[in-house]
Amino acid sequence: MYENNFVSVIVAAAGMSNRMRSRINKQFIFIDNKPVLAHTLEKFEMCKYVDEIIVVAKEDEIDYCKKEIVKKYDFKKVSKVVKGGKERQDSVYNGLLALDEKCKIVLIHDGARPFVKVKNIEDGISGVTKYGACVVGAPVKDTIKVVDDNNDIKNTPHRSQIWAAQTPQCFWRHIIMQAYKAALDDNFTGTDDSMLVERLGVPVKMIMGSYENIKITTPDDLIVAESMLKDKEIIFKKRNFVFQGR
Numbered sequence: 001m002y003e004n005n006f007v008s009v010i011v012a013a014a015g016m017s018n019r020m021r022s023r024i025n026k027q028f029i030f031i032d033n034k035p036v037l038a039h040t041l042e043k044f045e046m047c048k049y050v051d052e053i054i055v056v057a058k059e060d061e062i063d064y065c066k067k068e069i070v071k072k073y074d075f076k077k078v079s080k081v082v083k084g085g086k087e088r089q090d091s092v093y094n095g096l097l098a099l100d101e102k103c104k105i106v107l108i109h110d111g112a113r114p115f116v117k118v119k120n121i122e123d124g125i126s127g128v129t130k131y132g133a134c135v136v137g138a139p140v141k142d143t144i145k146v147v148d149d150n151n152d153i154k155n156t157p158h159r160s161q162i163w164a165a166q167t168p169q170c171f172w173r174h175i176i177m178q179a180y181k182a183a184l185d186d187n188f189t190g191t192d193d194s195m196l197v198e199r200l201g202v203p204v205k206m207i208m209g210s211y212e213n214i215k216i217t218t219p220d221d222l223i224v225a226e227s228m229l230k231d232k233e234i235i236f237k238k239r240n241f242v243f244q245g246r
């Protein structure tokens with residue numbers, strides 16, 4: 001099904017990690033004896049439909065990334081490590097400019113989401129062939145409030161219509177290129193890739209991801225991350241839940 005569609009993945013890892021308040025890039029923090037970014041790349045390396053992975057890193061971390069992540073963990077599908085930009089969107093754009101000429105399908109993923117499952121990646125690729133553009137996400141569990149600048153609640157959207165967008169966000173190459181170029185022309189900055197496509201009026205499908213696919217953002221996420229890696233199998237078995245593996 002995907003054989004004729006060369007699949008490229010852009011992994012954005014060039015952020016400042018401000019909310020993590022750590023001295024090092026959060027993607028280089030070790031969880032369960034491996035850097036976060038290595039956990040992330042491993043999932044894409046494992047997916048047989050992925051042809052190339054482009055890592056976007058801060059300029060002064062490119063060499064570290066190549067040596068301590070790509071070479072050390074022997075990621076064969078990583079074709080390039082390119083430099084990032086000021087905003088996530090600038091970093092992803094640099095990744096888009098570095099795509100292999102054979103690329104047809106583009107998946108964009110946060111380096112800080114190490115718990116993506118191979119199934120989410122496969123569903124994303126399949127989603128592109130069905131819908132043209134899709135985003136992995138999950139229905140929110142909390143009730144969401146829209147507030148104004150004074151924190152006065154303005155409205156409460158119906159929860160059944162609210163999903164949290166995760167990554168990968170997946171597109172035909174020509175669609176995402178057009179969206180990024182239009183955003184650049186219009187000086188528009190979005191908080192995810194899908195927003196850039198949505199504003200062109202192109203339909204984007206939300207597909208079910210997993211509640212485990214968290215973005216490591218603040219220090220408490222590390223506690224969740226560590227425990228998910230270490231204890232999940234034990235916790236699930238103890239309660240007779242089905243453990244589907246990492």
Ligand SMILES: Nc1ccn([C@@H]2O[C@H](COP(=O)(O)OP(=O)(O)OP(=O)(O)O)[C@@H](O)[C@H]2O)c(=O)n1
Pocket residue numbers: 012013014015016017018019020027056084085086087088089091092110111112113215216217
């Ligand atoms: N200029 C940027 C900003 C973000 N990212 C990447 O985009 C992903 C999602 O961003 P976020 O979690 O917000 O990371 P940071 O921007 O590093 O976090 P913070 O806002 O706390 O500094 C991360 O994997 C991050 O490395 C990037 O490649 N280039």
Ligand SMILES: C[C@](O)(CO)[C@H](O)COP(=O)(O)O
Pocket residue numbers: 088110164165166167191192193215
């Ligand atoms: C792309 C993203 O991970 C989807 O949830 C998110 O929007 C990134 O936002 P951030 O501001 O860079 O954390």
